[in-house]
Amino acid sequence: MSKGLPKRSEDYSLWYNELVKRADLAENSPVRGCMVIKPYGYAIWEKMQQELDRMFKETGHSNAYFPLFIPKSYLSKEAAHVEGFAKECAVVTHYRLKNDENGGGIIVDPEAKLEEELIVRPTSETVIWSTYKNWIQSYRDLPLLINQWANVVRWEMRTRLFLRTAEFLWQEGHTAHASKTEAVEETVRMLDVYAEFAETFMALPVIKGVKTENERFAGAEDTYCIEALMQDGKALQAGTSHFLGQNFAKAFDVKFQSKEGGLEYVWGTSWGVSTRLMGALIMAHSDDNGLVLPPNLAPNKVVVVPIYRSDEEKEQINEVTKEMISKLRKAGISVKYDDRDTHKPGWKFAEYELKGVPVRIAIGPKDLENGTVEVARRDTLEKSVIPLNEEFTTTISQLLEDMQANIYKKAHDFRAGMITKVESYEEFKSVLDKKGGFVLAHWDGTPETEEKVKDETKATIRCIPLDGEEEAGKCMVTGKPSKQRVIFARAY
RNA sequence: CGGGAUGUAGCGCAGUCCGGUAGCGCAUCUGGUUUGGGACCAGAGGGUCCCAGGUUCGAAUCCUGGUAUCCCGACCA
Known part of the structure; x- marks a missing residue:
C-alpha cells in the first residue's frame, strides 16, 4: 500500500474513494454496484443504528420485519409509487437452477418460472400497507408506529461506495394515524429526530426543509428532508420523512372505524436514513490524512500505543496502561490497546490517523519516568504531554466533548461561509x-x-x-x- | 443506453508501438538489527499476462470476436 492519500483539493472524489478503501470502511463486491461493508465501517454503522434505534424507541416506535420480496402486483397499486420505482427494480422470475444438459454449467431451470414475479423491495410501503390492512380496524389500533432495519435494492446506473449503491442498508419507519394532523406531526417529529441525530452524533449541521414536487418521494403528499453540505460544496440529502396522506391507505384499502362510528381511511407517514449517512460523515469532516470521526460515533474513542525497547519495558508500560485503560472504560470511554509488536509505533500512528480514532495516547519510557502520557487529538492533530494523575480520565472525557463540539463547529462555520x-x-x-x-x-x-x-x-x-x-x-x-x-x- | 479508458502476482503499475526466458514498488514469509511519526539489511515464495479463436518456428505483445471493470453523460436516497 502506498502512503499518502490523494489531496481533497486535487481530486475530491478520488480522495473519497481511496479514503473509504484505505480506512477499511468498505470495498467493491463482485456484483456491480454492490459493496462489502468491512468490520470497521460496519462498526460505525452499528453506532449510528444504536443511537437512532434508541431515539425511535423513545418516540414510541417498535421494530418489526417485513419480507424482502414483494409480489409484482402490489407495487402497481399506488400509481405515483410504481411510476417512481419501476425503472430500478430487480425482479425474481425463477426459483430453481439446474445443470445444463449441453455442458454449459449451471442454468436457470425454465420449468421453474414463478406464477407471479417478485420484486426485490426498493422500499417497503406496499408490502407494509397490505399488512396494515389486517392490523387496523378501529381507532383503538392507532397510531401504529413501526420501524424496520433492512436492506433494499435500487438498480442504479452509477454507483459510489456508501453514497449510492445498488443494495443498501437503512431503516424505514412506517406509521398509520387517525388524523391528518397527527400524521403531519409524526412526519415532522421524525425529521427532528434525524436532525438531532445528525447534529449531536454526526456533528453534522443540517437544514430542515420541504422538497419541491420534482424531488418528492413517489407516493407522498409532502417530503421533508435534512440537507447537509459536503466539503466540496455539494449538497447531500441525509434523511427524508414523508407525509403520505391517505394515498397508501386508499391503494391498499386500509380503513378504521372512528370514535364517531364512521369508516375512514388512515393517514400515513414513512421515513428513512441509510448507509448513505456514512458517506455524509466521511465527506463532512475528514481531511487529507484520513478519516475524522466525531467521538460520539467512533467505535474506539481512544487508542493506546505503547512504546518500548525491551520486553521488560513493555511489561512496565503494560502495568501502568492497564490501570489507565480500566479507569477510562469505567468512565464509559471505549479504548483500544494496540500492543502488537508486529508494527512499529510510527506505523500505528499513521494507521489510526487514517482511521479517524479521535484520541491517541502514546506511552513510553520517558512517560514512565515522568508520570505522563502523550495525547494527540485527531481533529486538530495537536499533541500534548499530560500527567497521568487523578484528573486524567476527566481530562480525556472533557477532551472528547471538546472535540465533538469542535468538529461540529468547524462544519457549521464552513457551511455558514457557503x-x-x-x-x-x-x-x-x-x-x-x-x-x-x-x-x-x-x-x-x-x-x-x-x-x-x-x-x-x-x-x-x-x-x-x-x-x-x-x-x-x-x-x-x-x-x-x-x-x-x-x-x-x-x-x- | 451513448462517448472514453483499462484488464499483467494480494494491491498499485511498467512491458504492448517494434513478437524472442514475465518485471518493478508495496504487501507476504524466513533470519538478524531496530521501536517517541509509515524502520533497515540479507534471502524467499507467489502469474491460466481477462476469455475464445486466428497469424507465427515462437504471442502479454499482431488480428477477429466476446467479456468485465472504471470514468464522463441521461435516471436516483
Whole structure:
C-alpha cells in the first residue's frame, strides 16, 4: 500500500474513494454496484443504528420485519409509487437452477418460472400497507408506529461506495394515524429526530426543509428532508420523512372505524436514513490524512500505543496502561490497546490517523519516568504531554466533548461561509461555478422553472427551508412573485 | 443506453508501438538489527499476462470476436 492519500483539493472524489478503501470502511463486491461493508465501517454503522434505534424507541416506535420480496402486483397499486420505482427494480422470475444438459454449467431451470414475479423491495410501503390492512380496524389500533432495519435494492446506473449503491442498508419507519394532523406531526417529529441525530452524533449541521414536487418521494403528499453540505460544496440529502396522506391507505384499502362510528381511511407517514449517512460523515469532516470521526460515533474513542525497547519495558508500560485503560472504560470511554509488536509505533500512528480514532495516547519510557502520557487529538492533530494523575480520565472525557463540539463547529462555520443569497440568475450561475454551496434564491414555485434551472446549471432545489423567513421577492428566472427563498445546490 | 479508458502476482503499475526466458514498488514469509511519526539489511515464495479463436518456428505483445471493470453523460436516497 502506498502512503499518502490523494489531496481533497486535487481530486475530491478520488480522495473519497481511496479514503473509504484505505480506512477499511468498505470495498467493491463482485456484483456491480454492490459493496462489502468491512468490520470497521460496519462498526460505525452499528453506532449510528444504536443511537437512532434508541431515539425511535423513545418516540414510541417498535421494530418489526417485513419480507424482502414483494409480489409484482402490489407495487402497481399506488400509481405515483410504481411510476417512481419501476425503472430500478430487480425482479425474481425463477426459483430453481439446474445443470445444463449441453455442458454449459449451471442454468436457470425454465420449468421453474414463478406464477407471479417478485420484486426485490426498493422500499417497503406496499408490502407494509397490505399488512396494515389486517392490523387496523378501529381507532383503538392507532397510531401504529413501526420501524424496520433492512436492506433494499435500487438498480442504479452509477454507483459510489456508501453514497449510492445498488443494495443498501437503512431503516424505514412506517406509521398509520387517525388524523391528518397527527400524521403531519409524526412526519415532522421524525425529521427532528434525524436532525438531532445528525447534529449531536454526526456533528453534522443540517437544514430542515420541504422538497419541491420534482424531488418528492413517489407516493407522498409532502417530503421533508435534512440537507447537509459536503466539503466540496455539494449538497447531500441525509434523511427524508414523508407525509403520505391517505394515498397508501386508499391503494391498499386500509380503513378504521372512528370514535364517531364512521369508516375512514388512515393517514400515513414513512421515513428513512441509510448507509448513505456514512458517506455524509466521511465527506463532512475528514481531511487529507484520513478519516475524522466525531467521538460520539467512533467505535474506539481512544487508542493506546505503547512504546518500548525491551520486553521488560513493555511489561512496565503494560502495568501502568492497564490501570489507565480500566479507569477510562469505567468512565464509559471505549479504548483500544494496540500492543502488537508486529508494527512499529510510527506505523500505528499513521494507521489510526487514517482511521479517524479521535484520541491517541502514546506511552513510553520517558512517560514512565515522568508520570505522563502523550495525547494527540485527531481533529486538530495537536499533541500534548499530560500527567497521568487523578484528573486524567476527566481530562480525556472533557477532551472528547471538546472535540465533538469542535468538529461540529468547524462544519457549521464552513457551511455558514457557503450559504449565499443571490438576486439574479446571472449571479446564481456565477456563485454555483465559482463557489458552490447552498444558494438562496427566489423561485416562482413551478416545476418548469426548477427543471429549466436544473438543465442549465445541474443545480436542484434541495429544499424550501422550514425556518426560512418570509420575504417577498421575484423569481430569479421568470421574475414572477415569490414569498420565500429556496435553497439551490448541486447535489450528490 | 451513448462517448472514453483499462484488464499483467494480494494491491498499485511498467512491458504492448517494434513478437524472442514475465518485471518493478508495496504487501507476504524466513533470519538478524531496530521501536517517541509509515524502520533497515540479507534471502524467499507467489502469474491460466481477462476469455475464445486466428497469424507465427515462437504471442502479454499482431488480428477477429466476446467479456468485465472504471470514468464522463441521461435516471436516483
